[in-house]
Amino acid sequence: MKGNNRRARTNSIVFAIMGILAVCSIGLTWATVKNYLRASTAAANFRSTISAVTCRQEDSKYTIEIDLNLENRSQWNLSITAVRPTVYLDGQYVWGRNYDWLGNPLELPRGSERDVVLEIEVPDTKTEVVAGGKEAWSIRVSGLLDMPRLGTKLFVTRAVIPLERGNE
């Protein structure tokens, strides 16, 4: 009888501890998920699009220019620390270039929009590929976006855009 009473009291205490832990955990989950939803909303309001691609020829050297549009419609100030455009022709890799802005990040204040021109100089080994290629160009731009609290996040933009061949 005494043992049963003691067991019932222990069970009540254990359930009380379980309840307290669950309530604390609900608070923790709510605070974390609230931050997560805010961050997700900010991320959803960031957009990068490739608006145009131009190929220039100077002294038998080709330079590909990619117009990248960056839009930050979120409530957070964002910045871009690195970008890598890559060019594919007829499904094959042509060339890429790394832009490292870690020392001087490209700032994107909230509600702002910026246009950036990325240049890729095609090496001599790829000149024939570019000269003989058709219009089936595809561009991939990946970059690192610095977000408050979350740190660096990767974004990727792909586009198949008709090429404007200039100075040919």
Place this chain on the structure above:
Amino acid sequence: MNRARTVAGVSLMGTFMCGLFTCQALPLLAPFQAAQEYGIALLFLGALATGFLFGMLSPSIAYGVFAGFASIVLGLVLAGFMLALPALLGIAGQLSIMSEVAFERALILGIMLTPISAVGTFIGVLAQNHSI
């Protein structure tokens, strides 16, 4: 131990584990510095505490291990639901906040936590026998 109490215990401890799993998956978004830095350690302690409390509830080790495992699975399912909330609410852009690695890490931790919880159950049963 009747079924209603088992369900209540698993529900409470599943909710508790959900909070720890969510903090572990999103350490930078957790409200407390401790949760950010020691997320995995807290998760292990949480599993140990879960097993201990179930061990205190019943003298059966098998019951405690089963209830601990059920709480961990419930915690994982609830945390998965929390992590999928932006997609469920239609908040999704080019940028992925949640990495697949975090999901995989949570699953691996879920598997690893069951024996930890079993150790807690064993300690709980011993403590209960000692007190009675």
